[in-house]
Amino acid sequence: MFLKSxxxxxxxxxxxxxxxxxxTETINSNRPGQSQxxxxxxxxxxxxxxxGFYNEESHDLRYTETTGQxxxxxxxxxxxxxxxxxNLSGTYLYEEITPTVGNAPTYNQSxxxxxxxxxxxxxxxxxxxxxxxxxLYSYHDNHRFKWKTLIPAISLYGGTNYVYSNNNPFxxxxxxxxxxxxxxxxxxxxxxxxxxxxxxxxQLMTDYPTYAWITTLTHSFNARIAAFAEYQMLHSDIYADxxxxxxxxxxxxxxxxxxxxxxxxxxxxxxxxxxxxxxSYRLDRHSVDEExxxxxxxx
Numbered sequence: 128m129f130l131k132s133x134x135x136x137x138x139x140x141x142x143x144x145x146x147x148x149x150x151t152e153t154i155n156s157n158r159p160g161q162s163q164x165x166x167x168x169x170x171x172x173x174x175x176x177x178x179g180f181y182n183e184e185s186h187d188l189r190y191t192e193t194t195g196q197x198x199x200x201x202x203x204x205x206x207x208x209x210x211x212x213x214n215l216s217g218t219y220l221y222e223e224i225t226p227t228v229g230n231a232p233t234y235n236q237s238x239x240x241x242x243x244x245x246x247x248x249x250x251x252x253x254x255x256x257x258x259x260x261x262x263l264y265s266y267h268d269n270h271r272f273k274w275k276t277l278i279p280a281i282s283l284y285g286g287t288n289y290v291y292s293n294n295n296p297f298x299x300x301x302x303x304x305x306x307x308x309x310x311x312x313x314x315x316x317x318x319x320x321x322x323x324x325x326x327x328x329x330q331l332m333t334d335y336p337t338y339a340w341i342t343t344l345t346h347s348f349n350a351r352i353a354a355f356a357e358y359q360m361l362h363s364d365i366y367a368d369x370x371x372x373x374x375x376x377x378x379x380x381x382x383x384x385x386x387x388x389x390x391x392x393x394x395x396x397x398x399x400x401x402x403x404x405x406x407s408y409r410l411d412r413h414s415v416d417e418e419x420x421x422x423x424x425x426x
Contacts, residue, residue, distance in 0.1 A: 150209060153381045156407035157201065159374045159388035160357045162325045162341040165249055165280040165314035167212035168205045171412035176201040178386070178405025185227075186397040193397070195222035199405075205413075210249035210282075217242035220297065236296035241330075243308060245286020253278045254316065279313035279324075286310075288330055299365065301334040321345045330363075337363040351378040368392055370399070382409045 150169030157163055158176045168174050177200045184193040197220040205212050221237040253275070285307070292303030311326040327339040343357040357372040374388030383406070390401040 150205075150413050153378060154384050154407055154409045156376070156384050156386075158384070158405045158407050159376060159386035159403070160323075160341075160343045160345075160355055160372055161359060162323045162343045162357065163247065163282075163284060163310065163312055164321075164323050165282040165312045166252075167210060167247060167249060167282075168203055168409065169413050170205045170207065170209055170211075171414055172203075172205045172409055173412070174203040174407065174409040176203070176405065176407040178388075178403050180388075180401055180403030182390075182399065182401035184397040184399050185395070187395040189396075190228045191224050191226055193222050193224045195220055197221060199403075210252075212247045213245070214247070215242070215244045238295060238297065239291070240295070240297035242289045243286045244289075245284055245308065247282050247284045247312070249280065249282045251281040253280060276315065276317060279315045279322075282312040282314075284308075284310035284312060290330075299335065302330060306330045306333050319347045335363050335365045337361065337366075352376075353378075368394065368399075382411055383407070 150172065151166075154174070155164070155166060155168050156174070156176055158178060177198065179198050180196065182193075182195045182197070184195075185191070186193075197218055199216075199218040201214055201216040203212055203214040217239055218241070219237075219239055221235065223233055223235045225233040286309075288306045288308055290298055290303045290306070292300060295303060306329075308327070308329045308331070310328075313324045315322045321344070323341075323343045323345075325339070325341040327337075327341070329337040329339065339359060339361045341357065341359045343355055345353055345355040347353040352375065354375040355373065359368075359370040359372070361368045361370070370390055370392050372388055372390045374386060376384050376386040378384050386405045386407070388403050388405070390399065390403075392399045
């Protein structure tokens with residue numbers, strides 16, 4: 128987000144050893160993927176994650192070609208408890224649509240397809256206070272696979288979508304107004320790898336609820352550079368797709384990250400391609416000392 132904790136404890140998990148609580152010495156961003164990580168950003172931390180993108184679509188049944196630009200954003204804040212986070216996210220999209228048959232002219236549409244506000248809470252953290260016993264006599268014992276590492280951190284997310292009803296060109300009128308959203312989030316940290324899964328039920332209590340699964344794998348090459356690959360399965364009665372995203376992030380400072388990303392799919396209704404860049408910045412007012420060592424490579 129990165130892996131929103133894909134990069135969301137992204138580089139923080141990559142370059143430091145996570146011992147307790149939520150706060151990390153480096154920014155915990157969900158960019159550039161679309162999943163949320165299980166861990167919050169920590170109390171007293173306020174964070175903005177913003178990106179711009181360019182996309183192309185062609186639809187073999189509607190006989191249209193579409194180009195578009197947009198901005199996606201997320202604002203996150205941690206307070207009350209280390210496990211708790213509130214966030215607001217959405218996208219502004221501008222599209223130009225050209226019919227590929229007949230003489231119909233190109234037309235455009237723009238707006239916010241959907242805006243979501245929600246809260247996330249970590250209900251299980253297998254890494255908290257976890258300490259490994261070292262066998263001084265066995266290299267094999269110290270480096271063998273440990274089954275308990277398969278147990279993920281788990282968070283629950285609950286949110287409310289808002290879809291404006293004044294001629295929203297992106298969603299049917301039946302989806303307008305408020306609707307609930309729920310996510311079960313899991314996260315495994317395996318050294319330089321972070322694996323995040325989101326199981327999503329979206330726009331519930333509407334005519335066309337959406338169900339999705341996002342799985343994101345992030346790998347850190349060093350304290351500053353990480354890459355990710357992501358698969359998203361979407362299913363609803365008005366749109367279903369399999370999306371693949373990939374990209375990377377660079378940590379400029381403890382509180383500033385930039386990223387690049389791309390998206391492709393493999394169907395023709397529509398066929399999609401997208402590229403984007405983004406930035407994440409946090410205002411760190413965290414005041415509670417945590418057992419997380421400082422990496423001298425990050426300033």
